[in-house]
Amino acid sequence: MPATITAPGDRALSGFLASRARGISASPTLAVDNLAKELSQKGVDVVGFGAGEPDFDTPAFIKEAAARALEQGMTKYTAVGGLPELRQAIAAKLLRENGLEYSPGEIVVTVGAKHALYEIFQVLCEPGDEVVLPSPYWVSYLEQVRLAGATPVIVPASPANGLKITPDELRRALTSRTKVVLLNSPNNPTGAVYGRDELAALAEVVLTSNAWIVSDEIYESFVYTEEPHVSIASIAPEVKSRTLLVNGFSKRYAMTGWRLGYVAGAKPVVEAITNLQSHSTSNPTTFAQWGAIAALNGPQEPVQQMVEEFRRRRDFLVERLRLLPGVECARPEGAFYVFPRISGIFGRSVDGFAITSSTSFCQAVLQKVQVAMVPGIAFGADEYVRLSYATSFERIQEGMRRLEAFWQRLTG
Numbered sequence: 001m002p003a004t005i006t007a008p009g010d011r012a013l014s015g016f017l018a019s020r021a022r023g024i025s026a027s028p029t030l031a032v033d034n035l036a037k038e039l040s041q042k043g044v045d046v047v048g049f050g051a052g053e054p055d056f057d058t059p060a061f062i063k064e065a066a067a068r069a070l071e072q073g074m075t076k077y078t079a080v081g082g083l084p085e086l087r088q089a090i091a092a093k094l095l096r097e098n099g100l101e102y103s104p105g106e107i108v109v110t111v112g113a114k115h116a117l118y119e120i121f122q123v124l125c126e127p128g129d130e131v132v133l134p135s136p137y138w139v140s141y142l143e144q145v146r147l148a149g150a151t152p153v154i155v156p157a158s159p160a161n162g163l164k165i166t167p168d169e170l171r172r173a174l175t176s177r178t179k180v181v182l183l184n185s186p187n188n189p190t191g192a193v194y195g196r197d198e199l200a201a202l203a204e205v206v207l208t209s210n211a212w213i214v215s216d217e218i219y220e221s222f223v224y225t226e227e228p229h230v231s232i233a234s235i236a237p238e239v240k241s242r243t244l245l246v247n248g249f250s251k252r253y254a255m256t257g258w259r260l261g262y263v264a265g266a267k268p269v270v271e272a273i274t275n276l277q278s279h280s281t282s283n284p285t286t287f288a289q290w291g292a293i294a295a296l297n298g299p300q301e302p303v304q305q306m307v308e309e310f311r312r313r314r315d316f317l318v319e320r321l322r323l324l325p326g327v328e329c330a331r332p333e334g335a336f337y338v339f340p341r342i343s344g345i346f347g348r349s350v351d352g353f354a355i356t357s358s359t360s361f362c363q364a365v366l367q368k369v370q371v372a373m374v375p376g377i378a379f380g381a382d383e384y385v386r387l388s389y390a391t392s393f394e395r396i397q398e399g400m401r402r403l404e405a406f407w408q409r410l411t412g
């Protein structure tokens with residue numbers, strides 16, 4: 001007799017899910033953003049410091065290139081790893097800007113940098129493998145490493161070193177099971193940027209092991225220091241051969257919704273990713289890829305204009321946050337986030353609501369003054385909170401006025 005298939009009915013739906021799926025928690029950064037959007041839809045005027053995407057529109061010439069591609073019938077599958085023209089344009093960019101030589105066969109185009117990272121962990125990691133994650137870390141790394149069956153090894157970076165890990169801290173975290181060391185510079189959430197000497201010192205430590213370096217460089221264009229962004233792959237050829245460089249179009253060209261990223265690195269890994277992709281997403285959207293080609297080959301002034309505006313917002317935010325009692329705020333050198341330490345007000349209250357953690361702080365701020373931000377606990381750092389300044393200068397001013405009013409109401 002054939003087995004009967006029972007519909008979920010009254011039974012707990014979660015009982016039907018694989019343990020793999022049950023273990024995933026939703027991205028807390030999106031959760032705050034969703035709540036803020038929900039309130040906004042109800043007509044509440046929320047100042048959103050939660051979003052991880054530029055508030056600028058994609059430059060017109062990029063949109064026009066994608067629209068042209070659509071009109072010209074570029075609506076079919078492409079090569080799984082991306083159009084040869086796009087891989088060529090990425091290779092040219094990596095050479096021009098990062099001094100790195102890759103052949104198009106060492107590059108795979110993915111459905112966003114997030115997808116690139118997911119695929120890397122899937123093709124490299126097995127149960128028992130360890131992945132070193134400096135903390136504070138971007139939330140998705142943790143879940144992606146776990147989904148691949150590997151074990152995250154969290155290395156807390158100290159405020160004394162600008163929330164960047166030191167070579168000694170890295171050395172202590174390495175074991176014979178370390179498969180990957182993840183580096184993210186400029187960093188989400190801290191905005192910290194690793195300079196060439198710091199990267200060289202970390203690379204030297206990695207080379208004493210068999211680990212891969214996964215270098216997430218998605219915020220590369222958002223660096224506010226004299227020294228431009230350095231890719232760890234450019235430190236030395238032996239470092240390059242161990243590095244999987246991840247980058248994309250979302251942040252640099254304000255193309256978050258286009259879903260395009262890439263991996264550059266050793267051919268066998270890139271081929272494995274391409275094979276995985278061939279059974280999951282297939283190629284990234286065809287006409288979006290044509291937009292990306294235009295983005296890389298076209299004028300870069302819109303990126304520079306965006307970066308200058310972000311610098312102005314960062315300076316304003318840092319200056320004002322530092323005036324709030326109990327707040328310590330470093331001036332981030334990159335990305336578009338500030339990451340103040342707010343644990344100085346833990347133990348205090350607003351209207352009888354006790355602030356004891358980054359989550360209760362964010363809840364209180366959203367409820368009392370309608371400002372949305374992301375609790376540091378989402379990044380493994382409960383003493384902090386993340387504010388994105390990818391919102392207009394006027395909204396940032398309004399948000400700061402509200403935060404100042406919130407601080408006025410603190411008691412205890």
Ligand SMILES: Cc1ncc(COP(=O)(O)O)c(C=O)c1O
Nearest residue numbers: 052112113114138188248250261
């Ligand atoms: C550190 C970091 N890496 C990767 C990504 C993913 O970017 P994409 O939109 O290309 O998937 C993000 C997006 O927020 C990010 O902050």
